[in-house]
Amino acid sequence: MARWDDLLNDAFEKAFPEYLDDARLSNLTENEIKSAEGKRRWREFMMPFEKIVHDYNFGTLIRLNAEGEYDEQNAMFGTSNTPLGRGPLPVQSAGGHISRWAHQAQVSLGGNILTHFSLCSGYRTQFYAIEIARNRRGLNDKVWAANQKA
């Protein structure tokens, strides 16, 4: 049932042994993923999953801190603008807090959150690898526990 999760997790641990350290995995930095070396390593890690993971390179938000929620500070975004400039973007979904945050981010970023998404270096395969490892090691349990008290 969890064959692909196992496969991803094993490959992740082999490709990124530094993330065997829980503290490192809990607190990612944008730079270590977006640096030229980081991009190269992640590309090599992701390519074998091209035919396995659906939407393996689909842009995805990744939380930098495992204990934090998806917000402007904790989600990994690209920071440059495309030459297409800025324009209005109604980011709408089911009305949850992330949509509201996306709207705020759109305003605070000066207009267009699209351009930031488009340069986001978080891919679906990265998301799976990081979050599967966090879940299995219990690093996301604090988020769950905090929401049980609330």
Next chain:
Amino acid sequence: MRVSNSFPALRMEEWLAHLFIRLYLAIEMQFAVAAVEQSEVYWNLITKIQPSKLTRLTQSEQRPFVPALVFLSLIGILCCG
């Protein structure tokens, strides 16, 4: 070369360039919305179920059909300008 009365100030090349840019932005918006929605679904999951007890993450969602996104974006642009 003029296109039509509704675009009197634009030449064909300019009109096409505008169309492609709008199409590009519309497609990007679809992907951005999908990324936000995916994050929301995942957040709801890990706040409701203890993450260390989740058995799997992969293959639990419906895959968006990319050509359909492109087609719908194009229709939206043509209809709404």
